[in-house]
Amino acid sequence: MTTFAADHDTERQLRELDDRMRTAWEDYRSSISELAGVEYEDAELISWERLQQALHDVATERQRVVGAAGHEDDAAAH
Numbered sequence: 001m002t003t004f005a006a007d008h009d010t011e012r013q014l015r016e017l018d019d020r021m022r023t024a025w026e027d028y029r030s031s032i033s034e035l036a037g038v039e040y041e042d043a044e045l046i047s048w049e050r051l052q053q054a055l056h057d058v059a060t061e062r063q064r065v066v067g068a069a070g071h072e073d074d075a076a077a078h
Contacts, residue, residue, distance in 0.1 A: 010069040017062050024054035 028051040032044050 007069070010065060013065045014062065017058050017065070021055065021058050024051055024058070027051070027054075 028047050031047040031050075032040055035043050
Protein backbone atom coordinates (compact mmCIF):
# COMPACT_ATOMS: atom_id res chain seq x y z
CA MET A 1 0.00 0.00 0.00
CA THR A 2 1.38 3.40 -0.86
CA THR A 3 2.13 5.88 1.88
CA PHE A 4 -0.63 8.14 0.60
CA ALA A 5 -3.20 5.33 0.72
CA ALA A 6 -2.05 4.30 4.19
CA ASP A 7 -2.23 7.91 5.42
CA HIS A 8 -5.67 8.31 3.88
CA ASP A 9 -6.92 5.11 5.54
CA THR A 10 -5.48 6.17 8.89
CA GLU A 11 -7.12 9.60 8.62
CA ARG A 12 -10.45 7.95 7.77
CA GLN A 13 -10.18 5.62 10.75
CA LEU A 14 -9.32 8.51 13.07
CA ARG A 15 -12.32 10.50 11.80
CA GLU A 16 -14.54 7.50 12.47
CA LEU A 17 -13.15 7.26 15.99
CA ASP A 18 -13.84 10.97 16.51
CA ASP A 19 -17.41 10.34 15.36
CA ARG A 20 -17.75 7.45 17.80
CA MET A 21 -16.49 9.66 20.62
CA ARG A 22 -18.97 12.43 19.75
CA THR A 23 -21.78 9.90 19.53
CA ALA A 24 -20.88 8.46 22.94
CA TRP A 25 -21.06 11.93 24.50
CA GLU A 26 -24.33 12.71 22.71
CA ASP A 27 -25.83 9.43 23.92
CA TYR A 28 -24.72 10.22 27.46
CA ARG A 29 -26.23 13.70 27.41
CA SER A 30 -29.48 12.61 25.80
CA SER A 31 -29.92 9.71 28.24
CA ILE A 32 -30.05 12.08 31.22
CA SER A 33 -31.15 15.42 29.77
CA GLU A 34 -34.80 15.25 30.75
CA LEU A 35 -34.41 13.51 34.09
CA ALA A 36 -34.39 14.95 37.59
CA GLY A 37 -33.99 13.79 41.16
CA VAL A 38 -33.60 10.09 41.83
CA GLU A 39 -34.30 9.18 38.21
CA TYR A 40 -31.39 11.40 37.15
CA GLU A 41 -29.06 9.97 39.78
CA ASP A 42 -29.83 6.37 38.83
CA ALA A 43 -29.63 6.95 35.08
CA GLU A 44 -26.55 9.18 35.31
CA LEU A 45 -24.49 6.51 37.06
CA ILE A 46 -25.33 3.91 34.42
CA SER A 47 -24.90 6.38 31.57
CA TRP A 48 -21.55 7.57 32.95
CA GLU A 49 -20.23 4.01 33.14
CA ARG A 50 -21.41 3.34 29.59
CA LEU A 51 -19.73 6.56 28.40
CA GLN A 52 -16.47 5.69 30.14
CA GLN A 53 -16.44 2.25 28.50
CA ALA A 54 -17.14 3.75 25.07
CA LEU A 55 -14.38 6.35 25.52
CA HIS A 56 -11.97 3.66 26.69
CA ASP A 57 -12.80 1.53 23.64
CA VAL A 58 -12.23 4.50 21.32
CA ALA A 59 -8.92 5.34 23.02
CA THR A 60 -7.75 1.73 22.70
CA GLU A 61 -8.70 1.63 19.03
CA ARG A 62 -7.01 5.02 18.43
CA GLN A 63 -3.78 3.69 19.94
CA ARG A 64 -3.99 0.66 17.65
CA VAL A 65 -4.61 2.80 14.55
CA VAL A 66 -1.86 5.31 15.36
CA GLY A 67 0.54 2.52 16.32
CA ALA A 68 -0.16 0.65 13.08
CA ALA A 69 0.39 3.84 11.08
CA GLY A 70 3.68 4.40 12.88
CA HIS A 71 4.84 0.90 12.04
CA GLU A 72 3.96 1.43 8.37
CA ASP A 73 6.00 4.65 8.40
CA ASP A 74 8.94 2.80 9.99
CA ALA A 75 8.75 0.03 7.37
CA ALA A 76 8.58 2.54 4.52
CA ALA A 77 11.67 4.34 5.85
CA HIS A 78 13.77 1.17 5.69
